[in-house]
Amino acid sequence: MLLASFLEAHNILFENRVLTKEQVYKKLVDRLCSQYKLPVSGSKLLELILHREEEVSSAYPTGIAIPHIRMDGFNDTLIAMAFLENPLDYNGIKVNWVVLILTDKTSSKTYLNIVAALLKLSKDKVAMKALASAGDGQSVIHYLKKNEVEVKKDVIIADIMVQNPIAALPQNSLQELINLMSTHRVAGMPVVDETGKYMGEVNVLNLLEVGIPNYVMMLDNLSFLSSYEPLENLFSQQDLLFVKDIMTTDEIFVRPEASIIETVFLMVSHNKRYLSVVKEEKLVGLITAMDILRKVIAV
Template identity: 55%
Template sequence: MLLASFLDAKTIYFEHQVVTKEQVYHHLVEKICRSYQLPSCGNKLYEMILARDAEASTAYSSGIAIPHVRMDGFDDTLIGICFLEQPIDCAGTLVSWIALIISDKSSSKLYLNLVAALLKLSLDKEMMARLFRERDPHGVVQSLKKAEIKIKEDLRIQDIMVSNPVTIHSDEKLTVLSRLFNESGVSFVPVVDDEMGFLGEVNMLNYLKVGVPDFLMMMDNINFLKSFEPLENLFQKEDVVVVKEIMTTEVKTVDPSASIIEVVFEMIQHQKRYLSVVEKGKLVGIVTAMDIFKKVIKA
């Protein structure tokens, strides 16, 4: 199955003016509804796109936005595309093309595989330059037919993982780690060497434990302790303790080719909301339970 088989020149266009994301949505809805009969069209479809957009950003760092609408009573999958001469700022991410996907509610797997194919395409600078030079929807379809970009049949964890996660070296001080926690909003960080070799993980609890004296960990109850004073130990040690002293080296990891259900099983078995994705000893990404929820369950 090829990406080009889901495309129709009638729902592809080039925008030369400065426009907003909402204007692009309006134009795509007009083109799609003019060529296809959908259970919901016009303003209703437009509102559905905006509602889905409000749940989470659909923009990717590679310059593409992929809004998606799942529609009751629709047994097909459509893609409308707009190539933008003037990029649009979508919540801090510059987007130069928008691919709107409309599918039925049972096609999450196909949708995610389409997203994977579109993202791979967006990273191909040579191919993207060729498509923008086409200036013609029919030329876009023909170019993609020749490229033979395939839609995979099986969704793998590499299709939804975060491929450029925050990482840290084992010899970094806890001051660096605390800054990463604060700035990135993550609760765990993979530990790697200079070659991205995977060494282990360090999480927020590893960090906080530095401020808890050993004798407290041996007690069943510390209700008697009302003072914040024990955690002051953490502030004193931040400039002294390094990551390798508190990191966990024996951790469960997954291969990028692992299936979604395999990763869910491992998360439940090991009571972990996140896993490092490792291939041949090197870190290639991370996946969280929320990634699976948002990108698979709620896709």
């Protein structure tokens, strides 16, 4: 099914004024309420959207925000969108395309497929430039039809993964690895060579293990240790050891075309909070358990 089939020209706005998130949301809600009979009032719908936004941000790094409300007894899927000349700030993410989606509580799959299509579109700079300059809703719909922008039947990992994730090189020193983890606030990351070929993974436990001497690992009770002395080995090895010395090379990974359920199964069965996404031996993305929770389950 084409994305354009979910759209009405009347519900596509172009805004050149400086507005707040609440003002943009209200304009979208007003458009939908003027055309459709909804299970809740416009003011209540706006309240639900704002409350939802406080719980979890609807913004994505590509500059699109997709607020979404599911309603009981609402047998439809409605979309209203606004292209903004003056972007909104979502905790540091500049958003110039806001897409509001209303669905019933049994249409999660339809919603996810629409989101996947929107996210793919938001990554296409040529398409986004064309849409932002379209000027009116009818032109937006015409562009989407002409380019056959589709809503796929199933969401795959490529639709929700983090693209171009931070990665370590085998030749990075442990000090460089510590700096990477600290700067990006991550507890683990893929390891790639200079060409981007996937080599394995390294995590904070691999790093901390360097600081625990073999004799300590043989003890049953460490309560008598009250100093950092056992970790001195890590401090002394930061510039002498490298990622290749502590990384794991037998890590599982997923393909971009992997299904959500396949990925969840691998995470649960292998106790993994994230998986590298690999295509033709090259790292192309990263999928975390929180990505699945936020983008698939908590919708």
